[in-house]
Amino acid sequence: MKFARLRSWISCAVLAAITGPALAHHSFAMFDFAKTVTITGTVKEFQWTNPHVVLWVNADGAAGEAPVQWSLELTSPGNLTRGGWDRKVLNAGDRVSVDLNPLRNGNHGGALVNVKNETTGKSYSTNLRAYEKPGLQ
Amino acid sequence: MKLTRLLALSFAFVASVAAAADTGTNPAPRPRDWAAIARLPDWSGxxxxxxxxxxxxxxxxxxxxxxxxxxxxxxxxxxxxxxxxxxxxxxxxxxxxxxxxxxxxxxxxxxxxxxxxxxxxxxxxxxxxxxxxxxxxxxxxxxxxxxxxxxxxxxxxxxxxxxxxxxxxxxxxxxxxxxxxxxxxxxxxxxxxxxxxxxxxxxxxxxxxxxxxxxxxxxxxxxxxxxxxxDIVEGVCLQGGMSSRQDEFGNWIYVPIPQEDGNPLPPK
Missing domain, CATH: 2.40.128.20 (Calycin beta-barrel core domain)
Structure with missing residues (x-):
């Protein structure tokens, strides 16, 4: 249901493909932070590396359709660790529900906002602004 | 007396700093150099x-x-x-x-x-x-x-x-x-x-x-x-463009991540 809405949004989006070198350390302005969409699916791979952690999800397709692979970017392992993440919180095969700010170009990618690991029942957020005070625990 | 001693110490300090600056060598730190650090503001953490x-x-x-x-x-x-x-x-x-x-x-x-x-x-x-x-x-x-x-x-x-x-x-x-x-x-x-x-x-x-x-x-x-x-963790930027895989001998190696339209794709 949610995914169907998303596909509808994508069909309206301007498809301006980004080309170029590896985006190992890029600006996050490629993502539309005014929009949040939700996908559900299965974790294909969770890559815990600097400077941006990447989560690949095979998102559930509409009835009778194949899953669609999404590439979701997060901040750095150091920043995520401070938010309670570690490299094992998501594993291949886990069922997840992901809130994301989608790529402006309509491709199946986005900046991860929140993820709920349905397999473990735990949720994680990527909000760097939550760290903007001293003495955090 | 105290003032004279203070002036002498100040002169010695300035002279030692100047010596460090001028000799082109890095002198071994003395106990008082380490002690001086304790008087600096606390920027730990x-x-x-x-x-x-x-x-x-x-x-x-x-x-x-x-x-x-x-x-x-x-x-x-x-x-x-x-x-x-x-x-x-x-x-x-x-x-x-x-x-x-x-x-x-x-x-x-x-x-x-x-x-x-x-x-x-x-x-x-x-x-x-x-x-x-x-x-x-x-x-x-x-x-x-x-x-x-x-x-x-x-x-x-x-x-x-x-x-x-x-x-x-x-x-x-x-x-x-x-x-x-x-x-x-x-x-x-x-x-x-x-x-x-x-x-x-x-x-x-x-x-x-x-x-x-x-x-x-x-x-x-x-x-x-x-x-x-x-605590600060290792942060190697180039690692993000790589994916961990095993070669034909079973060695763990990094290989570049394939890209499509600028977005990283998972290895097959």
Whole structure:
């Protein structure tokens, strides 16, 4: 249901493909932070590396359709660790529900906002602004 | 008597600093050099940047770009706002100076040792700034580097840092997608100090005559963290373009991640 809405949004989006070198350390302005969409699916791979952690999800397709692979970017392992993440919180095969700010170009990618690991029942957020005070625990 | 002794000690201190500066060698630290560190302000812990304030200061402390380069900046701002940012750091070279202090989203720590203050940060290969506080001057013509040559001295609780010798390619960045190479002859003066028990402030004065019409004054704020989950971790930028795989012999190796339209794809 949610995914169907998303596909509808994508069909309206301007498809301006980004080309170029590896985006190992890029600006996050490629993502539309005014929009949040939700996908559900299965974790294909969770890559815990600097400077941006990447989560690949095979998102559930509409009835009778194949899953669609999404590439979701997060901040750095150091920043995520401070938010309670570690490299094992998501594993291949886990069922997840992901809130994301989608790529402006309509491709199946986005900046991860929140993820709920349905397999473990735990949720994680990527909000760097939550760290903007001293003495955090 | 006391005054005479104080003057003598002061003279000896200045002389020893001058000697360190002039001899071209780094003397072994003495017990009193280590003891002097205990009198410096406490900058221990890990410092996380006030990212929202970085963004706000783009408006509050506008960069005085030279008239002839301003159209380049305007074009970058327009592209960023349209969702087509041209990332300045996609090659994973160091953010360098002054970009590290201006736009980082990552934590750093500060180490005091005799004659030196060292900033260690995450990202782009575990970034580092060495600030010499032993009284030396700048070399007459230092080899340009991303972080430049920095000398510092203490004025009360404020570390005053003077940096030259920065590569012309080093970005004068106001965001990860807006900025210009400084193009040479940049000079940065920083006054780094606590303005509360757990807030570190860097007041920067950036003179970059090739791209700025006037010295740019701005500040950045960092928050102290002591919980161990904030400890600095390794941050190798190039690792993000790689994926871990095993070769035909079973060795663990990194291979570049395939890209499609600029987005990383998972290996098959």
């Amino acid at each position: 890990v410092w996380t940047p006030f990212v929202s304030d970085q963004d706000a200061r783009i408006q509050r402390d506008p960069t005085p770009w030279r008239e002839e380069v301003a159209p380049q900046i305007a074009a970058m701002v327009a592209e960023e706002r349209a969702g087509r940012p041209r990332g300045l750091f996609i090659d994973c070279l160091p953010e360098g100076m002054p970009a590290w202090m201006l736009i980082t989203h990552n934590a750093f720590e500060v180490l005091f040792t005799p004659g030196r203050v060292t900033l260690l940060g995450e990202m782009d290969g575990n970034r580092i700034r060495r600030i010499y506080t032993d009284g030396r001057g700048h070399p007459p013509d230092p080899d340009p580097t991303f972080h430049g040559h920095s000398i510092g001295h203490w004025e009360g609780g404020t570390l005053v840092v003077d940096t030259i010798g920065i590569l012309p390619q080093s970005w004068l960045a106001v965001s990860e997608a807006v900025g210009l190479p400084n193009n040479g002859d940049m000079h940065i003066v920083e006054r780094i100090h606590l303005d509360g028990p757990d807030r570190l402030v860097d007041d920067l004065e950036i003179t970059a005559p090739r791209v700025l019409a006037a010295t740019w004054k701005t500040s950045r704020i960092y928050f102290r963290q002591r919980a161990r989950k904030y």
